[in-house]
Amino acid sequence: MTMDKRLTPSELVRIFARVQTERLILRRPRATDGSAMFRVHGDPETYRYTPVDPDPDLATSEATLRRWLDQWDEEGYGYWAVALQQTQDEVIGFGGVRRFVWRERDIANLYYRLTPAVWGNGYAAEVAQAAVQFARAHLSHLPVVARIRAANIPSLRTAERSGLLRRPDLDEDEHLIFALGW
Secondary structure: OOOOOOOOHHHHHHHHOEEEOOOEEEEOOOHHHHHHHHHHHOOHHHHOOOOOOOOOOHHHHHHHHHHHHHHHHHHOOOOEEEEEHHHOOOEEEEEEEEEEEEOOEEEEEEEEEEOHHHOOOOHHHHHHHHHHHHHHHHOOOOOEEEEEOOOOHHHHHHHHHOOOEEOHHHOOOOOEEEEEOO
């Protein structure tokens, strides 16, 4: 058995920095995306299924964005800013994979959070499918994991549509687990 060659951050950033799907542009976030992040992460509707409150202010969203940008700088990938192809400058959400430690193991955590105005169009599934595809192709040493609350039916469907497999053996008290490569 041969080991996969792990790509350097500079190689990964060339691969992950801008991805185009059928309808979306998935790009590395920019420092100027703070207000877009607050529009998504400050909206109570996007936190309907989470135990934490939405971001209370722009500064909180900007602090999270800085952490994400630092991870991009260090590792060459992370969560994307999501825009429709026809309106490339208007961010409609964030999603993708980033390295995360779960159960004392590095994973590629699958994430998708879009503004409610675009829900129901399959965009989250499109982001998730691209993220899983890129993670399996270029980060194959990391299992891809999505942790989802049982009541969040739309997110459960998105994880399934992304190609992740339901893993009841990994479930937690608060989350159902979907994974590949565990």
